[in-house]
Amino acid sequence: MAPAPSSTSSDITLNINGEKHTLPVDHRTTLLDALRERLDLTGTKKGCDQGQCGACTVLLDGRRAVSCLQLAVAAEGREITTIEGLADGDRLHPVQQAFLDLDGYQCGYCTPGQICSAIAVIEEHAAGWPSAVTDDVRPEAGPPPLSPEEIRERMSGNLCRCGAYVSIAQAVARAAEAKTGEAAA
């Protein structure tokens, strides 16, 4: 039930997966709850609601963020990409396809967050961002190889209790290779 605009609620417009959605929200509403409870975009998952599990990861202006720690009112004007916005019609995003092919999940509940995170990891790596396990962090060293160790470190904000980490990391590696191959071609 939507509350009327007042000192504790506002009408906001969110730009999600390239579409504008105008809705009234309680100021306490997180971006995660706005997606799930108000906009029926339930692909983004709530695992802990306190920024500790990564299940609610979305892309904000192309960078990963946990949507449970983001108020919906603060997401106005941002470009929000959720798991529902990744595929191109029937064509899955290469990261989605790699998760599907390599069984990069079990129960599937952490999966949307893992996939959004993985897309950002590949971008961050390509942009030369180091991680805690990068040996040479000098800017001129360039991006380190996206080794399994680098993938595991960079994906560590996304918990998977089923313990599908091994196949998730393989899926991220495959998608990253495909992207590198594409860029080289």
Place this chain on the structure above:
Amino acid sequence: MTTAPTARENAVGTAHTRVEGRDKVTGAARYAGEIPFADLAHGWLVLSTVARGRIRSIDTADVLAMPGVVAVLHHGNAPRVETGYVGMLGVPDPTSAVFQHDRVPHAGWPVALVVADTSEQAREAAEALVVHYEQEPHDVDFTGEHPDAYPVDSHGPAVIEKGDLEAELAASAVVVDAEYTTPEEHHNPMEPHAATARWDGGRLELVDSNQGTFWVASELAKMFSLDPASVRVRSEHVGGGFGSKGLRAHQVAAVMAATELHRPVRVVMTRRQMFSLAGYRSPTRQRLRLGADADGRLRALEHRSLSATSTVHEFIESAAGPARTMYGADAHHTANRLVRLDVPTPTWMRAPGEAPGSFALESAFDELAEKCGLDPIELRARNDPEAGPVSGLPFSGRNLIACFREGARRFGWADRDPRPGLRREGRLLLGTGTAAASFPAGAGPSTAAVTAEADGTYTVRINAADIGTGARTAMTLVAADALRTAPDQVRVRIGDSDLGPAFIAGGSMGTRSWAWAVTIAAEELRERLALGADIPPEGITVRSDSTEAIGALAQKERHSFGAQFAEVAVDPATGEVRVRRMLGIFAAGRIVNPLTARNQFVGGMTWGISMALHEEAVRDRALGSHYGADLAGYHVAAHADVPAIEADWIDDPDPDDPVGIKGIGEIGIVGAAAAIANAVWHATGVRHRDLPIRPDRVLMAGVRA
């Protein structure tokens, strides 16, 4: 038209991506808390802040006046429910029968449900609700002496004593006598427990996240004194369970509220609430005494385990059970005892009994191998029994030593120097360890229906639960083979109590139980179709019930087996233990889908890393509740903790199962923590008998290199 058999490969045994995989990677798969309902109200549970006492009063008036709040349910106004029944898995834990009295038996006990129009309103009101208690002294201390501990039977008798233990120990050339402990551990599936209840045309409907819809529906019917046919529970996608998703407080509270308010009500546990409402694995204290001849042959085996439960319900973690399967000895004593504390009731958690029990037993075996100067694998080979060590029954298959031989070959075990504390890499100490695994292989009665549709395809109805195991896909492959058709001709419907009785996703028994019923129905359907009957528009349906076939199984020792190998690096400066690689080789029946099966074995082994190094729920003795009841305070293995883990299997079909299945859901964790702890000894020369092997424990224990 008639259905002609199509040319095909065997589907069972061939890797197949999940049939619902596309829905899972696109976010289209909807879990329990994600199905929209018109006029939905949100319930928020309020949990006790004291560990023992009585509710004196609840100040509901202020909360009822808050925006959007429509009800506060508590012991003074909630409907009465029935708890004096015996359900599918025994008497119900009264913890789930909420709001029936004013007693508080543990911290985090549900005392009220606040219902409001939005979840924000419900949460604010629930946090504002003032509850007055008469507090009483509590005891949550498991580590102290417990003279009141008592033996409790579970799957087997609590205590089995064969032979003269003291005499055999006295006659032994080598004796290991050690105590091992494991902490309180929590399932923490990624999807919090969630249920939406509503009444629809005289039927109670529950959209839920559980491990068996027929089970939950029948429990709710009994509890609310309803005709079983008037309760429907659906659970299409389940975000992990691991034993925690049965009947719980949130479902009962949601049904009560929907009944009172005549509108749909959703209740979702918060992550923090899960630590007191969702069950957990009890801490254990285990004593092992092993006595052997100089050549390693066991004369005496004693395994005694103590675990804890609540004051309101008996649940025992039977950690001394695995020894009854694993090793023979002239004197063989095992005992499982229980102590009552002011804590929540524990429950089944992935490999109940076997996970903590194998840590102690398989660590003690490593200690015995060290004392005997024997290779740990050779020690196990010398004590590999011909028949059940306690039961005397034949094994339906025991390929434990074959697993060790294959694992040793692939892991490079032959080159291992058994002496501890020798291998360095910079400041790191390296070591390897191994341990055995076993888990019971069982099947539960189930029903299924298989329909040959008029368009030549097939529909399978089996009330399975897919909690991440790939059950939908496995049933597709099993049905395709039984029907002699291709998997893409088979649709499988699961997760709906209206599909009829079927065993739960639990005890590593789901896939085998469901496959059995599906196979009976599909084979009979194929025989009927072979007669060349025309298929009418409504199709031809054959139903099955596996009760009789399962009841006719001969008594045998039926188990899966496995061998675990681990390599660790220990940093003596920080106390950090890192697992570098793991290998598990399993003899676990016929493998239905190698793609998902490998993932599940590796998932279990990942739990083993987590159990060995990370997981520990710590209770504050003064408050009776947890420190840090969340995923920052309770550590589970993350990506960076999990190296390349390999799992594989040897050919081991069960001769008495129509598909050859044994079950694979739990054995991956069994023995895994012991293999890691044994590797830590090999690296450092120090035995760690208390889990988890935290950095402070490693630092305090030092290095004996």
